[in-house]
Amino acid sequence: MTHPVRRDRASRQPGSRIPGWSGDPLAEFDDLFGRIGSLLESTVGGAVPEARGWAPLADVSETDDAYLIEADLPGVKQDDVDIELSERELVITGELKERERTGVLRRTTRRTGRFEYRTLLPGEIDAEGVSAALKEGVLTVSVPKAERTKPRHIPITSAD
Known part of the structure; x- marks a missing residue:
């Protein structure tokens, strides 16, 4: 398949702008x-549903406990x-509310509105011991493992 080629490159002066830019x-x-x-909206049927919103960046790590x-x-x-x-x-889930501004907003790339983050934890958990803290813009949720899923150390005894 052939592609159309612009033929006016040679006629352009150095330093002149490309037409259309x-x-x-x-x-x-x-x-x-x-x-x-x-x-995409016209072919796929829209972006992310408004009720769900955007998903924050998150890390899930596992300790022994x-x-x-x-x-x-x-x-x-x-x-x-x-x-x-x-x-x-x-x-x-939650909402990052738009702050009031003065003047004219020229460009914005910050996310606002509803957000949702979901994760499925890999093992059994102790739902009663869950704790959460929000500090310096980072939400930390600690979900303790159930007693029977915690690893336990097995000492080796001598066979003598």
């Missing part, structure tokens, strides 16, 4: 992303976060 290349990318989003979930929630207030545990599934 604005002075701000980032504006061109914004326009391109907008067009791609519109195309517990599972630790650390979710990045910068700017989120403690009262705007809800944590639920159902069997082995941990769900963190």
Whole structure:
């Protein structure tokens, strides 16, 4: 398959702008992303449902005693976060509210609105001992393991 080729390159003067490009290349990318989003919305049926929102970045780690979930929630207030545990599934939901601004907002890349993070923990847990803390924009949830799933050290005795 052949592709069309622009033949006006030789006629362009050094330092002249490419026809169709604005002075701000980032504006061109914004326009391109907008067009791609519109195309996806028209073909796939829309973006992420509003009720679910966006998912914060998070790490899930395991120690001998517990599972630790650390979710990045910068700017989120403690009262705007809800944590639920159902069997082995941990769900963190909430809302990052838009702050009031003065002046004209020219560009924004920060996420706002509803968020949801879900994870399925790999082993049995002690739901009564779950604790959570929000410090410096990081939510840390500690989910203790059930006693029977904790590893235990087996000493080796001599056979003499």
